[in-house]
Amino acid sequence: MSIDPSSIPNFGGQQPKPEQPKKPTRPVLPDQELVKRLLDQMKLKYVVDKEGDLVAPWEKFRTYFMFRGEEQQRVFSVRTFYDRPHGVEDIPRLLETANEWNRRTLWPKIYTHTHDDGTVRFIGEVQMIIGTGVWLDHFLASAVSWIRASIEFDKWAVEQLGLAKDADSAVRPDDSGGEAGEAGGEAGENNGQ
Template sequence: MSIDPSSIPSFGLPQPPQGGGQPGGAPAGPPVIVPDQNLVAQLLDQMQLKHVVDEEGDLTAPWENFRVYYMFRGDHKELFAVRAFYDRPFPLEQKPEILALIDEWNRETLWPKVYTHTHDDGIVRLIGESQMIVGSGVNLEYFVGTTANWTQAAVGFEQWMAEQLGDQAKPADGAAAPEDGPADEA
């Protein structure tokens, strides 16, 4: 999946007038907004990504081997997180090898930062996460561009892992996706 930055919408916000929009001819600053779930849904629509609202009220965009959640957390929804849950199960014995791979990813890329989650049954799964504080407002273009980049990076991690693992990349037959949804770790 490739996202063309020029396809990111402006969401109809007025542009600052030419020559500056503040007294003395100083240019107006970029629009600052407090993003919400509706804005993220509009962005996903513009990116032509299928999405639903899950039972916990989070936006979720499903792919074949993973899901990406777009979540607002905190008392005042001041934390925005994009969290990817990858379905590929790994046995506990393989965790050192998987940790070495995701350490390489985490050193070489900005996002998502990927970590393991070991279930009670000993199955290890991967979670990718990116976060930003948005409660006091954020530049609209920055928020939209960053959210699109984080989504693209979540897809990129899945592709990177498939390349690293080769034939091991496919989830085992009959392996179900994890039943637990996004953890409120933030």
């Protein structure tokens, strides 16, 4: 199965009217290969971490694409770990920022995590039950929206928290490719559902 480029949402500008390709007449069961093809089409770099999850690394955050559960309980999860460290004294302001984002948007839902070393970071998360299958267009549109919203949260948080000096690094993918692999253990510890 290939991904129809016209099924990737474009939130700006006019989209050309492509020929109508043959679409699946029944739901599909998304898998990691489908997500890889989507990321390739979006021209996003990714690696596979030591737990086997796909990770798209940026300079200030990493987005993981995970499949969990069995059969009808199967879930596709997109989880973003924002790497800017904050102190525990910043928690009230961080929670206020996360609450404002969560009130204003549908996804990703943002929360904070305090690490053993006392640093506090944001995490964004969204899931879709894929059970025995979902419509391909719905899956692709949702995944693209979640990726874009994760990027938007980073830019928005930079503005809200006065971190403007980091703003231009928020949307550039990390060229090193190593950051996500090294950090994979952290995500694995936090996503073991």
